[in-house]
Amino acid sequence: SQTIHQWPATLVQPVGSPLSLECTVEGTSNPNLYWYRQAAGRGLQLLFYSVGIGQISSEVPQNLSASRPQDRQFILSSKKLLLSDSGFYLCAWSVVPLSGANVLTFGAGSRLTVL
Amino acid sequence: GESVGLHLPTLSVQEGDNSIINCAYSNSASDYFIWYKQESGKGPQFIIDIRSNMDKRQGQRVTVLLNKTVKHLSLQIAATQPGDSAVYFCAEISGFQKLVFGTGTRLLVSP
Numbered sequence: 001s002q003t004i005h006q007w008p009a010t011l012v013q014p015v016g017s018p019l020s021l022e023c024t025v026e027g028t029s030n031p032n033l034y035w036y037r038q039a040a041g042r043g044l045q046l047l048f049y050s051v052g053i054g055q056i057s058s059e060v061p062q063n064l065s066a067s068r069p070q071d072r073q074f075i076l077s078s079k080k081l082l083l084s085d086s087g088f089y090l091c092a093w094s095v096v097p098l099s100g101a102n103v104l105t106f107g108a109g110s111r112l113t114v115l
Numbered sequence: 116g117e118s119v120g121l122h123l124p125t126l127s128v129q130e131g132d133n134s135i136i137n138c139a140y141s142n143s144a145s146d147y148f149i150w151y152k153q154e155s156g157k158g159p160q161f162i163i164d165i166r167s168n169m170d171k172r173q174g175q176r177v178t179v180l181l182n183k184t185v186k187h188l189s190l191q192i193a194a195t196q197p198g199d200s201a202v203y204f205c206a207e208i209s210g211f212q213k214l215v216f217g218t219g220t221r222l223l224v225s226p
Contacts, residue, residue, distance in 0.1 A: 034214075041123055044159070044204060044216040059213075090158050094214075103149055103206075104214050106158030 002027035006091045006107030013114055019064075019078040021110050023091030026072065031093040033074040034104065035066055038088040050074060051096070086114045123202060125221040134192040136220045138205030143186065145207040150179060150190045153202045153219070162190070162203075192222075200224045 006023045013019060025031050035047040046059045048066035056066050063082050067075045074091060091107040128134050140148065146167050151159035165172045165179045165188075172179050178191040188205050202219040209215040 036216075043123070043219050046213060046215065049213060092158070103147065103161070103164065103208065104159075106160070109156070109158050111156075 002093075002105065004091065004093055004105055004107045006110055008110060009108065010111045011113070013081050013112065015083055015114055016080050019076070019081050019085070019112070021076040021089055021091075021112075023074040023076075023107055024072055025093045028072070028093070028095070030071060030096060032096055033068060034092040034094070035074065035076050036090040036092065036106075038090065038109075040087070044090070048076070081112075081114045083114050086112055088112075123219050123221045125223060127223045127225065128195050130195060130197060130224055130226050132195050134195045134199070134222060134224075136190045136192075136203050136222065138188040138190075138217045138220075140186050140188060140205065140207050140217060142207055142209050142215075143183070145209060147208045148179070148181060148188050149206045149208075149214070150177075150188075151204045151206060151216075152199075153204065155201075159204060195222075195224050197224045197226055 003026045032051055034049045036044045037047050038044050049057050050068045053068055053071055063085060064076060064078050089110045089112060092104040094104050126136060147164055149164040150162040152162050153159040163174045163177050163179050165181050170181050176193045180189045190203060192199055200223055202221050204219040205217045206214050
């Protein structure tokens with residue numbers, strides 16, 4: 001069966017520090033991978049998605065970047081965090097193409113607090 | 116479109132009541148619509164989906180209705196239980212590889 005791992009679960013970082021959140025998927029090949037952000041009490045905003053190794057699509061201009069160095073690994077990074085980067089970050093995967101039931105399976109999330 | 120900047124609306128119901136959660140979507144070309152449930156501090160979980168060529172689909176205690184004329188989607192939960200308390204999101208497949216979420220609704224179930 002497929003599983004998705006996301007870490008760290010919680011992170012408190014000072015403004016200006018770097019960030020690295022990692023996500024890996026097991027039990028599938030060539031998945032679509034996604035990073036979403038959720039501010040407190042808000043909806044889900046798509047940040048990045050990837051359809052293959054080294055292929056990254058950015059949805060919103062921001063202080064963050066994403067990379068996919070391996071088929072089942074997706075990394076969210078920042079060189080210098082801003083206060084506004086605080087939030088709940090969710091990694092997700094799906095089969096290709098995106099359609100039908102169980103379209104996205106989410107990880108448990110990483111809660112980032114920037115102070 | 117996405118309304119990620121808005122505070123979540125809240126629906127409060129009594130245990131045993133039926134709940135109806137509504138969602139408006141923007142892309143008339145979307146092929147699939149999905150409902151997700153997100154419990155506090157966790158990632159969203161799939162509940163039920165409906166294809167654009169259908170207007171109703173039923174699952175266990177849940178029914179999704181799709182009205183393409185007014186671009187409206189609803190999730191009905193029968194005999195709501197305290198364990199149903201969560202934030203519910205509708206989502207649509209937009210473009211080839213993206214899932215776009217609508218504004219969520221917080222469901223509070225009182226015993």
